[in-house]
Amino acid sequence: MELEINKINITEENAAEHAALLAELIALSAEWASEGSCAGYYPNDASEYFDKELYIASADGKTVGYALGHIKVLEEKTSYNAVGEKAFELDELFVTAAFRGQGIARALFRFAENDVRGRVDVIGLTAATKHYKQLLKLYIEELGMSFNHALLVKRTERVGAGSK
Numbered sequence: 687m688e689l690e691i692n693k694i695n696i697t698e699e700n701a702a703e704h705a706a707l708l709a710e711l712i713a714l715s716a717e718w719a720s721e722g723s724c725a726g727y728y729p730n731d732a733s734e735y736f737d738k739e740l741y742i743a744s745a746d747g748k749t750v751g752y753a754l755g756h757i758k759v760l761e762e763k764t765s766y767n768a769v770g771e772k773a774f775e776l777d778e779l780f781v782t783a784a785f786r787g788q789g790i791a792r793a794l795f796r797f798a799e800n801d802v803r804g805r806v807d808v809i810g811l812t813a814a815t816k817h818y819k820q821l822l823k824l825y826i827e828e829l830g831m832s833f834n835h836a837l838l839v840k841r842t843e844r845v846g847a848g849s850k
């Protein structure tokens with residue numbers, strides 16, 4: 687397999703030039719949504735790829751995965767940043783099922799990290815997946831991120847709706 691990673695800048699103005707790529711990205715996003723692995727993930731439309739930091743993995747000329755993020759100024763101080771620092775927020779990382787387990791997600795992340803290096807102070811992401819153990823292994827053990835916080839939820843049954 688010949689793997690290639692490229693950064694692509696898609697805007698509303700040049701979207702027509704990238705119509706074929708956008709169709710592939712939208713199909714990958716739909717595949718992700720239909721897997722049902724990440725709570726609250728809905729398929730993207732084309733506009734969600736506009737004006738983003740977008741990295742494409744292609745194998746033998748076919749788009750098999752992508753990383754999508756944006757750079758923002760952090761307005762509030764937290765345990766990991768000062769006011770006014772910049773963050774690259776990784777919004778989406780996806781590799782199509784048939785190409786998983788071959789290091790493509792790692793390669794995408796590292797490519798993105800190299801690309802934003804020098805432009806941001808921190809890289810962050812929020813993850814929601816049923817496969818959280820594997821995902822933490824990927825981000826923390828393999829990609830050098832540190833754990834900051836987690837939101838855990840358990841729904842309970844309410845007895846006697848309307849009562850306090």
Ligand SMILES: CC(C)(COP(=O)(O)OP(=O)(O)OC[C@H]1O[C@@H](n2cnc3c(N)ncnc32)[C@H](O)[C@@H]1OP(=O)(O)O)[C@@H](O)C(=O)NCCC(=O)NCCS
Pocket residue numbers: 718723724777778779780781782785786787788789790791792793812813814815817818820821823824
């Ligand atoms: C997570 C995902 C991008 C990994 O892609 P990949 O190309 O197979 O990953 P790599 O081969 O580079 O790295 C493999 C590592 O990913 C992790 N991983 C494997 N399957 C995973 C899964 N279903 N979900 C999350 N992480 C997984 C493991 O840590 C694995 O390490 P190992 O091979 O040493 O066991 C891919 O499984 C995917 O697209 N899942 C659905 C979308 C998703 O969950 N995205 C991340 C949420 S932000």
